[in-house]
Amino acid sequence: MKKASLLLIALLLVVLSCGASSSSGENGKKTIVMGTSADYPPFESVDTQHGNKIVGFDIDMAKYIANKLGYNLQIKNQDFDGLIPALNSKRIDFVMAGMVDTPAREKQVDFSKTYYNSYQVVLARKGENIKTLNDLKGKKVGVQLGTTQETLATQLNKRLPMTLQKWDKLNEMVEALRMKRVDAVITVDTVAYGYTNKYKDLNQFNIKATGPAKGLSTSDPISVAFPKNSKLTAKFNKVLDQMDKNGEKQKLVNKWIKSQK
Ligand code: ARG
Numbered sequence: 012m013k014k015a016s017l018l019l020i021a022l023l024l025v026v027l028s029c030g031a032s033s034s035s036g037e038n039g040k041k042t043i044v045m046g047t048s049a050d051y052p053p054f055e056s057v058d059t060q061h062g063n064k065i066v067g068f069d070i071d072m073a074k075y076i077a078n079k080l081g082y083n084l085q086i087k088n089q090d091f092d093g094l095i096p097a098l099n100s101k102r103i104d105f106v107m108a109g110m111v112d113t114p115a116r117e118k119q120v121d122f123s124k125t126y127y128n129s130y131q132v133v134l135a136r137k138g139e140n141i142k143t144l145n146d147l148k149g150k151k152v153g154v155q156l157g158t159t160q161e162t163l164a165t166q167l168n169k170r171l172p173m174t175l176q177k178w179d180k181l182n183e184m185v186e187a188l189r190m191k192r193v194d195a196v197i198t199v200d201t202v203a204y205g206y207t208n209k210y211k212d213l214n215q216f217n218i219k220a221t222g223p224a225k226g227l228s229t230s231d232p233i234s235v236a237f238p239k240n241s242k243l244t245a246k247f248n249k250v251l252d253q254m255d256k257n258g259e260k261q262k263l264v265n266k267w268i269k270s271q272k
Contacts (some may be wrong), residue, residue, distance in 0.1 A: 012130065042083040043243070046103035047075050048091035050155075050180040053267040054109040054233075059087070068267035069107040072126065075259060076250045089132045090179045092157035095119055098238050105243055106236040107198070111159045116236070123235040123247045127268075129199035131218040131229045133161055134188065134206060141195050142216060144223050147173050150194040153184040158232055160197040163218070171223040188213070199231045204271045 022051050036042055049055045055067040065086050073137060077084035087103055094106045098120050109129075112122035135141035141150065154160040154178045166174055175192055178184040185206055187193045203215040220229045235251075237244045254260040 015141070016049050029129060036083040038083070040081055040083050042085050043077060043104045044085045044087055044102075045077075046087050046094045046097050046106045047108045048180075049088045050091075050182045051109050051202055053201065053271060055107075056182075062194050068127070068263055069109065070210060071263050072254075072260070073107050075254065075263075076247055079105060079250045079253070091155060092179065095157075095236070096233060098236060098257050101238060104237070104241070105247070109202075109231075109233050110236050111231055112234040112236075113159060113162075114134040119239070121237045121241060122237055123237070123244060124251055125232040126251055127201075127264070128230055128232040130233060131160065132198060132200045132203045132215045133195050133218060134185070134198055134203045134213055134215045135195040136188065136191070137212055137214045139194070141214075144218060145171065147195055149173060151176055151192075153178055153187065153193040153196045155184065155198075159228075160199075163224075163229075164197050167223055167229055185210075185213075201268055201271075208271055226260070232252050 029266060046064075047055045047065065049057050049067075051064045053067055054069045055065060057066045058066045065088055070086065073086075074084055087097075089097065094103075094108055094110070095116060097103045098106055110116075112125065116122070126254070127228050127238060133141065133144070133147065140146060144167070150165060151174045153176045154164045156179055161177060164173075167173070168175055176184075178187075181202070182197065184196050186195050189210060197218070200215065200217065207215050218224050218229050220227055235247050238248075251260075259260060
């Protein structure tokens, strides 16, 4: 057998042996499996320049926490909308995907404390007069399926009729916006900065809780999600507290989030 195919088999064996959350890796540590939806930079995205590695703020946070708790970390990438079902069927041990702790989700899963807060924004093409929420009336507005943005847009839609489009992947929706197949996208400021910096044809503005958004929630505080009664919740909260105090979280905020502004 060629060296390359032997290497491939060895690699496969390593991958297979990390499948379940209870398995021990070569180093004797247990592996915990994180679910994410890597279409949401700077929180998580696929780095196509570097071997399609999944990178981002959530990934570095998770690596730090797993390391502190003595676990190996394995990451599973999938559509955002399937993350809670994956937790419930124990295919993954926790979710870090820029996910907000909402009352509806709390019926199904547990959440850690909040570890970052963003704000809802509208992302639109420059020069097309989409500058306030009212300008969305009658427009094609894209949101990611199963997100707090979908909830917000659904509520807005009752006051300000628009055509809602629901997408599985945020990055594909942003491409559609640039190709004029969607007129606007609702996402969060932190994510939109990356796109408005990269694509000079796009603009963003904050959704204020006034006018058509009066009384609606316009912030997007994120937490880690776990299966109900998971022992990991308390352990993660402890490390999140430590990271607040020892400056490690701020370092990662600077590296991934502040650096884009
Ligand atoms: N913060 C929003 C939510 O909970 C959207 C998160 C989308 N995350 C992602 N990785 N695409 O629901």
